[in-house]
C-alpha cells in the first residue's frame with residue numbers, strides 16, 4: 753500500500769482543525785491504524801515540548817529567528833520520528849500544519865523572508881513534502897473574530913499578534929498557492945462547515961480514489 757502525506761494549512765481561525773476532526777471521525781473506523789493524525793508544532797514528545805516553549809507567554813521576548821529555528825527543529829524531529837516511518841509503512845498521514853506554516857508565519861508574518869525560511873526548512877525536512885495541501889482560506893478579520901469568539905481559553909502567543917501580522921500571513925499563503933498550484937488546493941473556509949468538509953473530501957478522494965465514496 754502506498755503512503756500519503758496530506759497537510760492542512762490556513763490562517764488562525766480558518767477552522768481547519770474542526771474540519772480535520774470531522775474527517776478523521778469518518779475515516780478512523782474505516783482505516784484504523786492506517787490513518788495517522790498529527791500536528792505541528794508537535795506530533796512527537798520532543799516536538800510537543802518545543803510547542804510549549806514556542807507558545808508560552810513567558811517567552812514574549814523570543815527573537816524571530818529563534819522562533820523560526822525552533823519551529824524547524826520541532827519539524828525535523830516530527831519528520832524523523834513520525835512522517836518518514838509512517839510513509840514507509842504505507843500510512844495515510846493528516847498533519848495539522850507543516851512547512852507552509854513557517855513560510856507564511858515566520859517568512860511573511862515575521863518578515864524573515866520566505867526564501868530564508870525555506871532554506872532552514874530544507875535542512876530540517878530533507879525534501880519530505882506533502883503530496884496534497886488543503887489550504888483553508890479566510891480573511892484575517894474573520895479569522896481573528898472567530899478566535900476571539902470560540903477559543904478564549906486557548907489563545908496562544910501568535911494568535912495575539914496585530915491584524916497587520918495576520919494580513920501578512922494570509923498574503924504569504926496566497927503567494928504559496930500561486931507558486932505550488934499542483935500541491936496546494938484552496939478551500940473557501942467562510943462557507944458553512946458542511947460545505948467546507950464536502951470540498952475537503954472531494955480533494956482527498958483524488959489522493960486515494962474511493963476514500964470517501966461510500967460516505
Ligand code: TMP
Nearest residue numbers: 764792793823849850853854857910911
Ligand atoms: P494551531 O495549533 O492552532 O494551528 O496553532 C499553531 C500556531 O503556530 C499558529 O498560530 C501558527 C503557528 N505556527 C507558526 O508560526 N509556524 C509554524 O511553522 C507552525 C507549524 C505553526
